[in-house]
Amino acid sequence: MNKMFAIAFAALFLAMTPLAAHAQSVDAAFQASTIDALLAGAYDGDMPFSELKKHGDFGLGTVNALDGEMIGLDGRFYRVALDGSVHAVPDEEMTPFADVAFFEPEQSLEIVHGATLDSLKAAVDAALPSKNLFYAVRVTGTFASLTARSVPRQEKPYQPLTEAVKKQNVFHFENIKGTLVGFRCPENVGGLGVPGYHFHFLSADGKRGGHVLTLTTGKALAEIDVLDAYTVVLPKTGEFLARAPGGDDNALDAVEKK
Numbered sequence: 001m002n003k004m005f006a007i008a009f010a011a012l013f014l015a016m017t018p019l020a021a022h023a024q025s026v027d028a029a030f031q032a033s034t035i036d037a038l039l040a041g042a043y044d045g046d047m048p049f050s051e052l053k054k055h056g057d058f059g060l061g062t063v064n065a066l067d068g069e070m071i072g073l074d075g076r077f078y079r080v081a082l083d084g085s086v087h088a089v090p091d092e093e094m095t096p097f098a099d100v101a102f103f104e105p106e107q108s109l110e111i112v113h114g115a116t117l118d119s120l121k122a123a124v125d126a127a128l129p130s131k132n133l134f135y136a137v138r139v140t141g142t143f144a145s146l147t148a149r150s151v152p153r154q155e156k157p158y159q160p161l162t163e164a165v166k167k168q169n170v171f172h173f174e175n176i177k178g179t180l181v182g183f184r185c186p187e188n189v190g191g192l193g194v195p196g197y198h199f200h201f202l203s204a205d206g207k208r209g210g211h212v213l214t215l216t217t218g219k220a221l222a223e224i225d226v227l228d229a230y231t232v233v234l235p236k237t238g239e240f241l242a243r244a245p246g247g248d249d250n251a252l253d254a255v256e257k258k
Contacts, residue, residue, distance in 0.1 A: 028229035029134045029183065030055035031099050036191045036245040037235075038062075038097040039252065041158035044238040045096035049077055049089050055231075056100025058136055060181050060200040064094040066164055067153040069211045071181050071200045072100055078202060080150045080209045082169050086202070096235070099183050099193065101136045105223035111139065115217040121197050124184070124222055132186050134227040137197070139180035141220030146173045148201050148210030158239065161255045171210055178203040180212060185230075191245065192232055194256060211256075 032047045043066045052059075059072035069080040070089065077089040109127050111120055124137060149168045158164075182199035189195055199212040234240065 026229045027101070027104065027225070027227055028055075028231050029099060029101050029136070029185075029227040031097075031193060031230070031232045032061070032095050033097045033235055033240060034192050034232065034245075035097065035194050035252065037240050037243065039161045039255065040243045040245055041154075041160045041164075042235070042238065042240040042243050043096045043154055043158050045094050045240070046235045046237045047095055047098075047233065048091060049093050049095065050091035052095060052098055052100055053077070053091075056102050058103035058138070058181060059098055059100030060183070060198065061095055061098030061100075062151075063089060064096055065153050065155075066096070066151055066158075066161075069148075069150045069200055069209070070095065070098060071202045071209055072098075073179060073181055073202055078206070078209065080148075080200075082150050082152045084150065084169065084171050084208060084210070086207055086209055096240075099198070101183075101225065101227055103136050103138060103225050105138065105225050108221055108223045111141070111217050111220040111222050113218055114144070115220075117199075117212065117215050120215070120217060120222070124224065127224065128184075129226065134186070134230050135184040136225040136227060137180070137182040137184055137199075137222060138225075139182070139199075139220050139222045140178075142175065142177050142218035143173065143220070144175060144216040144218045146176060146201060146215040147171070147213045148173070149213055150210045160251075162251050165255050170213070171208065173203075173208065175218070176203055176208070178209070189230075190252075193230075194252065198256065
């Protein structure tokens with residue numbers, strides 16, 4: 001079984017099984033496409049945000065042509081452009097990759113002043129009932145420092161994501177109020193989603209944000225929503241169908257952490 005077929009089969013199984021087992025009561029992470037497809041340069045999806053909103057009011061990802069970083073918060077969806085400006089995403093815009101959920105926190109914890117991104121993750125990890133489940137994580141407060149990035153809109157023929165992020169724009173913020181929008185996936189989700197944590201940031205005034213690279217907390221509160229299902233919907237058109245998967249641990253680290 002080749003890797004792309006295995007991913008498609010697993011996604012179909014994940015998408016169908018929870019719905020049959022839990023009907024409408026499921027608290028699900030919903031994902032458009034796969035991280036391997038995005039790594040490979042499949043930057044055109046076929047899911048409009050009007051449809052994505054039916055599956056969550058909280059999320060992250062990007063928009064077609066990799067045109068910036070996407071953030072969903074309180075039912076509103078935003079795009080952080082390469083210059084750092086923040087724009088509302090129209091319903092007709094498409095996404096090639098997104099994770100969303102209806103955020104309903106089940107537990108919360110205060111984050112100590114001066115926590116780094118790694119120590120924030122460790123603090124949340126210590127509060128989780130299991131590392132084998134999916135979680136939506138919202139961290140709200142003041143950040144003594146925060147480094148975020150956005151990426152440029154791509155032109156065809158699309159290059160792999162490792163090449164696209166070489167032209168990223170990095171933003172450094174100090175004493176900024178805002179919200180981290182994040183998901184934590186189990187380590188064995190590789191190929192479909194991002195193993196571990198993935199955070200995007202939106203400032204309290206809605207004017208700044210991006211994919212989070214580093215941070216130091218001020219006063220902050222983390223809220224955790226346990227997600228008991230993981231639904232993946234694959235694009236039915238476009239480059240997803242033709243491109244070979246482009247992911248491995250080194251490539252993912254290169255685009256997520258640098």
